[in-house]
Amino acid sequence: MFQGWQTFYQMTGEAAATLTGLLFIVASLTSGRTSTHARGVMLFTSPTVFHLASVLAVSALALAPDGEQFRAVLMFAWAALSVAYTAWLAAQLHGIEDPTHWSDFWWYGVAPVIIYLALAGATICVYAHVAHAAYCVALCLMVLLLVTIRNAWDLVTWLAPRRE
Numbered sequence: 001m002f003q004g005w006q007t008f009y010q011m012t013g014e015a016a017a018t019l020t021g022l023l024f025i026v027a028s029l030t031s032g033r034t035s036t037h038a039r040g041v042m043l044f045t046s047p048t049v050f051h052l053a054s055v056l057a058v059s060a061l062a063l064a065p066d067g068e069q070f071r072a073v074l075m076f077a078w079a080a081l082s083v084a085y086t087a088w089l090a091a092q093l094h095g096i097e098d099p100t101h102w103s104d105f106w107w108y109g110v111a112p113v114i115i116y117l118a119l120a121g122a123t124i125c126v127y128a129h130v131a132h133a134a135y136c137v138a139l140c141l142m143v144l145l146l147v148t149i150r151n152a153w154d155l156v157t158w159l160a161p162r163r164e
Helices: 006-029 035-063 068-094 104-127 133-159
Strands: none
Touching: 006 035, 006 133, 035 068, 035 104, 035 133, 068 104, 104 133
16 A cells, blocks of 8 residues: 555655654753743643654554554554544643633644544555555645644744743
């Protein structure tokens, strides 16, 4: 199913790994902040790292040799757990007392839930050998990566100029 997609999954996996490293650098450079914004930082940083790890993990599974059915099951399990995590996160963001911006709930909460639901559906299609399932998985990963890049940029621009 994923034959011919090696370059795509290598590229998305490498991009996710690189961005994760850059996000760790930003997190360490801004770690001296007071705890006033600690909950907000946790609510936004951890999911961003998780989404990048998701792109990396699904890309690695797509590149794994043999066992296409087993890889599809693992991808579905990852997507299903990600739906649960991001739904919980969306509930946390919806209940935040001092929201930073109206769009945060939609970009950090709702968009990832929708993407992971689509990824779960795409992995079911991979399992069922639907003709264009690899395109659906690739599209889900690309959209997740782009949303995560947007969120990482939003997070960095929110953290960087803050002076305590």
